[in-house]
Amino acid sequence: MCEKTEYQEALDFLFSQLPMFSRVGAPAYKPGLDTSLELDSYFGHPHRKFKSIHVGGTNGKGSTSHSIASILQRQGYKTALYTSPHLADFRERMRINGEMISREAVVDFVKRWRESDYDGKPSFFELTMMMAFDWFAKENVDYAVIEVGMGGRLDSTNIITPEMCIITNISPDHTQFLGNTLPEIAAEKAGIIKSGIPVVIGEAEGEVRKVFEKRAEETGAPITFSSDTPLLQEIKPATEGWLCKSAQGSFIFPLGGDYQKKNLETILNAVSLMRKCGIKISDESVREGLENVVDSTGLMGRWMTLSRTPLSIADTGHNVAGMTYNMNQLRRLRKEKGGCRLHIVIGFVADKAIDKIMGLLPHDARYYVTNARIPRAFPAKKLKELFDEKGFESELHDNVKEAYSAALANAGEEDMIFVGGSTFVVADLLEEKRVYQRG
Secondary structure (H helix, E strand, O other): OOOHHHHHHHHHHHHHHHHOOHHHHHHHHOOOOOHHHHHHHOOOOOHHEEEEEEEEOOOHHHHHHHHHHHHHHHHHOOOEEOOOOOOOOHHOOOOOOOEEEEHHHHHHHHHHHHOOOOOOOHHHHHHHHHHHHHHHOOOOOEEEEOOOOOOOOOOHHHHHHOEEEEOOOOOOOOOOHHHHOHHHHHHHHHOOOHOOOEEEEEEOOOOHHHHHHHHHHHHOOOOHHHOOOOEEEEEEOOOOOOEEEEOEEEEEEEOOOOOHHHHHHHHHHHHHHHOOOOOOOOOHHHHHHHHHHHHHOOOOOOEEEEEEOOEEEEEEOOOHHHHHHHHHHHHHHHHHOOOOOOEEOOOEEEOOOHHHHHHHOOOEEEEEOOOOOOOOOOOOHHHHHHHHHHOEEEEEOOOOHHHHHHHHHHHOOOOOOEEEEHHHHHHHHHHHHHHHHOO
């Protein structure tokens, strides 16, 4: 068993020596596949040693990836899952049958890399992706569910040739890299569609749909739009998540966000396509996979209940589309609770459409303004000034832990607390809670 210091040294190298987009933003963005292809060749093309499913889109790709992996696990396949970013632990990015990569495996890969004669300069994302692929190949997985990092066409993961691909939806995000219009963003996301490889599209209308149809025609890829083939027969709120009925039977889906309704349609259509691709999946595996997605894969941060008294929810939705869903759901829940007081712990990263997101926020809530512990975070002091200018009731806090503690202290038992605005705000809080829980 490796010493903790060895593992920490490996992490320090990954986090400090390699450009990491989630921390610093644009300076770490490295479009193109050249380095990924070079790394892939250097490590012996590990992605060719397992079958894969590629999942892209703007919102919902994480929930969809975890759900597909959970279903495959329930069917008995040795299933790998690669996602980003991580929330509380770097090793969340790569799992096999729900188990994170070991510290020893991380140390071993970093050591091999640092002792190698490769003279390229990969980004954090490129090298950690290769770590995952290398580990998956060594462990002889049957399937790997691979989540796209950003965009699609030039994303590092686009070196794979999957059995099928999924694109959840398109909305404005990372516009400085992917384009300012929805069709432009869709064209980048559509870049994962490959010759003859079937694709499921979750949500697409108008010009966005035409972009996908054109790409599918150019590549000869069979295309399915979930909106054309609705498979959910019934869905209604349950105590935990959603009570659902489909051709596979009735089941409880534990991810409670309103946006999960659309994700479920995409997931069920993906299962239908997987079966057409020859992947054996029983109805029982679908039901059990969806019901146990959190336990099977370790998924966190999707409309996640932090406490029940007061009701405290965290969600990683961080762009206009994601925050629209979140705010609408909060309004519905408040109405159901008789108009309770709402406390919102909030922070953003600097490259988001903050003015547009702030336009979605309710004015009759109390805000606890903060920022995550990453260089890319929008400074809390500047954010507080914006809240003051717009007439919000708000207070400034140095970190997420302090902000959440203040919200808990001020909230009554019947009140609600929401934590969000940025994936990394949620990540900071979950890391604090994880450390506390582990003593």
